[in-house]
Amino acid sequence: MKGENVVRTLALTRDYGDGAQRVRALDSVDFTVDKGEFVSLAGPSGSGKSTLLNLIGGLDTPTSGEVWVGDDCLTAKSAAELAHIRLHRIGFVFQAYNLLPVLSARENVEFVMQLQGVDATERRERADRMLDAVGLAALADRRPGDMSGGQQQRVAVARALVTEPLLLLADEPSANLDSETTESLLGLLRAMNERFATTIITATHDPIVMRYARRHIQLKDGRIVADDIGRPPV
Amino acid sequence: MTTPLLMIARLGLRNLLRYRRRNAMLCLAVAIGLGTLLFASAFLRGWETSMREDAIDAFVGDLKVTSDAWLRDPVAEHGFTLPDDVALSLDSARVIWTTRLLLPAVIQSERETRGVQLAGIDPADEAHMSFVRKVVITGRALADADDTGLVLGRELARRLDTGEGKRVVLSLQDPHGRNREFGFRVVGIFDAEGTGMELAFALTGRAALQKKLDATDLQTEVSLRLPDPRAVHTWQQTLRDALPGLVVNRWEQLMPQISELIGFSNSAIWIWYAVLLTALAFGIANTFIAAVLERTRELGLMQVLGMKRSLIVLQVVIESMWIMVVGLALGVILGTFAVWYFSDGIDLSRWAAGAEMFGLRAVMVPRLVVADVQRAVVTMLLLGLAASLYPAWRAVRLNGLEALRGRT
Known part of the structure; x- marks a missing residue:
């Protein structure tokens, strides 16, 4: 691992299926992401962006090649080690929010910290601070079922960022949101990116999301076809 | 209790309340199963006691x-x-x-x-x-x-x-x-x-x-x-x-024939245990599996967020154990109440002629033996544990990502 690279892939390849049914979802992808970057992965359905995101997140295993997050080569890790890396170094935001329905917003934000073993007082302080940062301090005691989609996604962002991860991975974070809520959410991610220097990689079809990212990677048929670094912010 | 254990115990309790009706039905099934088991054991013990006493008294x-x-x-x-x-x-x-x-x-x-x-x-x-x-x-x-x-x-x-x-x-x-x-x-x-x-x-x-x-x-x-x-x-x-x-x-x-009958009674209790517990095991396992499948996404999310597989297994097992503990407590109350209700004896005089042939008195007093209660409760707890381990294993066997997508 060199310099400030947060993510580095080497000839990363992922095939699905066997024999004649084999499909190459990702084909020898090499790229790096530095600390503090806000990257969008775009491309048509089946282009490999979600596959790439899952491999970076340690949620999937490559057929060949390597993927590094910080100093850790995920390819060589066991399931338990990958779980440990996800818990301590990576935050996730999903298309479907994926909050635990029996927990309040605050408890959802506290959840990962509980797994990390953070003590109750610190956990509560950090969760409240993060909910305040995403504009949901007043809804801390509400359960996901009593919140709008946009509010739930903000809670998901708070949960992903509260542990100050090295990397935030967002898979189609705006897919279930209207444009106004998307703008608000992306503004929030951007602010977090600037405030905490959190590295963000998001897979998206959404042009609004792409506008907020500073670096835009275009995938097609499992390969990077364009990598536009250093675009001016929105 | 350490923080993650406290958390999963609380999560388990809330999930119980979340699926109130189903869990209440399962608790009730466990309670009725155990209550019936205890009452049947008490009846057989009463029969056994009366046979022994009558033999000794003769x-x-x-x-x-x-x-x-x-x-x-x-x-x-x-x-x-x-x-x-x-x-x-x-x-x-x-x-x-x-x-x-x-x-x-x-x-x-x-x-x-x-x-x-x-x-x-x-x-x-x-x-x-x-x-x-x-x-x-x-x-x-x-x-x-x-x-x-x-x-x-x-x-x-x-x-x-x-x-x-x-x-x-x-x-x-x-x-x-x-x-x-x-x-x-x-x-x-x-x-x-x-x-x-x-x-x-x-x-x-x-x-x-x-x-x-x-x-x-x-x-x-x-x-x-x-x-x-x-x-x-x-x-x-x-x-x-x-x-x-x-x-x-x-x-x-x-009186070896009476001694044999008592041995038969003991065997009958075990057979009764086996039949009832097997039926109950399938019921419990089925419900627990359904409960896990219903929450595939949640359990997948926990994996994705970095929760250890052992903790996820523990989470599923603790939820099952909550149901078992509540159901078993109700079952003990139910069985004890039934035995207490018939503590003056169950009138078998209508079948007196047939009953006497089997060493039954006209009035049979059920007798609840503490060891039978302990044995039934421990067996059912172990059964509940075994029945919950399978769905728990299924839950962690899933790739977190696929579980998140709702695939089972």
């Missing part, structure tokens, strides 16, 4: 001393005299004991003749020893061992067409092998729970019978009731050593 005792010849041919000739030193030892030990003269006889009324066991007893001793203490007597009971009167069972009196105040003749052999006939006046009629005892025995004073047979110290048996039946083997050996010419048997040796 002039047997925990231990019985006889001559070996009397066991093969129970006549007066095969009686014996208990040595005074042994009698003194028994008196000084804290056991209840008595001697009897139990002889086969033919009883004859003006109308009928039947075979019967003539029992020469000491009514004061029998008040602590045998079924005599429990019978209801019409007329009068035997006053003491010198009482020359005869007390007959109600069913025997009915079949002989005789009754209180009438005379009957009993024919039996004396210790010298001679056939003797004695006239007795019926002074009382006893009413036992079943007709078995009423037909089997005719009671008279032991000393009076000895006098009639010109054999003052003759006994055919010594019967003992022990304060602690667990000491029966020690007592058996002690008596064998003290009375080398006689045989000392436990009640199970004298």
